[in-house]
Amino acid sequence: MKIAVFGIIPFADLIKEGFVKLGHEISNNNPDLIYANDPMGYQDAVFLKMQYPNTQLILNVLDIPWHFPNVENQIKAMIKRFFSKANNVTAISLKVKKDLGKFLNSNDYEKIKVIYNPIQDVNYDKKIKKNNSFLYVGRANDPIKRFNLVRESLSRIKDGDKNIKICGVEDPNFGNYLGHVSNERLNVLYNETKFLFLPSKSEGIGLSMIEAVICGTIPIVCSDNETAKEFLPKEFMCEPNSESIVKYIDKINKNYEDYRESALKLGKKYKEQFDKVNIAKNILSIKK
Numbered sequence: 001m002k003i004a005v006f007g008i009i010p011f012a013d014l015i016k017e018g019f020v021k022l023g024h025e026i027s028n029n030n031p032d033l034i035y036a037n038d039p040m041g042y043q044d045a046v047f048l049k050m051q052y053p054n055t056q057l058i059l060n061v062l063d064i065p066w067h068f069p070n071v072e073n074q075i076k077a078m079i080k081r082f083f084s085k086a087n088n089v090t091a092i093s094l095k096v097k098k099d100l101g102k103f104l105n106s107n108d109y110e111k112i113k114v115i116y117n118p119i120q121d122v123n124y125d126k127k128i129k130k131n132n133s134f135l136y137v138g139r140a141n142d143p144i145k146r147f148n149l150v151r152e153s154l155s156r157i158k159d160g161d162k163n164i165k166i167c168g169v170e171d172p173n174f175g176n177y178l179g180h181v182s183n184e185r186l187n188v189l190y191n192e193t194k195f196l197f198l199p200s201k202s203e204g205i206g207l208s209m210i211e212a213v214i215c216g217t218i219p220i221v222c223s224d225n226e227t228a229k230e231f232l233p234k235e236f237m238c239e240p241n242s243e244s245i246v247k248y249i250d251k252i253n254k255n256y257e258d259y260r261e262s263a264l265k266l267g268k269k270y271k272e273q274f275d276k277v278n279i280a281k282n283i284l285s286i287k288k
Contacts, residue, residue, distance in 0.1 A: 120211060
């Protein structure tokens with residue numbers, strides 16, 4: 001089968017790799033399937049669909065950014081402009097599907113399938129010692145990520161600001177900023193770290209918490225993050241304030257190995273569930 005894939009890196013590339021591992025060809029020349037992983041790829045995907053009208057087109061939704069100004073009108077315009085051209089629409093989590101439901105009739109809502117984004121190639125390595133306290137992965141300067149909670153929480157912990165490593169394209173001018181790191185380096189960072197901060201108010205998924213538990217790292221997430229509730233038990237939740245986060249860290253540290261085993265148990269399930277080949281299989285399972 002020939003498949004065209006559109007969207008932002010790294011997810012579009014990971015999905016392509018999944019299709020190739022299944023024996024399919026990535027091609028924009030008369031494809032059997034067109035898949036756009038996010039709105040950045042919708043226009044190109046719809047243009048290709050116009051060239052090959054009989055090809056199945058799937059449009060995936062990553063998130064509804066409720067904090068953006070005029071977001072409701074933007075989503076309505078996106079639905080009108082692109083969804084009508086698609087054979088299928090998918091969402092990357094139940095939370096995103098529910099958010100889309102506010103703009104769709106019940107029939108169209110029921111047709112939406114949940115297709116997760118694939119994780120990076122991360123693996124648990126028991127030989128790597130947990131010699132780093134805290135890690136943050138992502139856009140630190142995006143207000144919805146609430147990096148201020150990281151600052152406030154670590155200010156309550158002795159040398160907290162000296163014991164966090166931060167990866168991503170945005171420098172928060174705090175802690176040990178590493179910039180963008182390779183997948184191999186990220187895998188080591190997950191394995192060597194005790195706690196991963198993900199205090200966001202909202203996430204489409206929050207893949208860093210999925211990748212963290214695969215490596216036996218305890219996520220720090222907040223109870224008002226609906227997507228986190230979809231993937232993590234209550235024992236890995238705290239309230240969105242620095243006092244609650246510090247108490248949570250103290251609680252976990254008192255019995256860290258047991259919590260780490262719980263994380264690894266979840267990680268085994270998510271390692272398979274979010275694997276790029278299985279994500280590709282899930283996409284292919286969607287029928288016109």
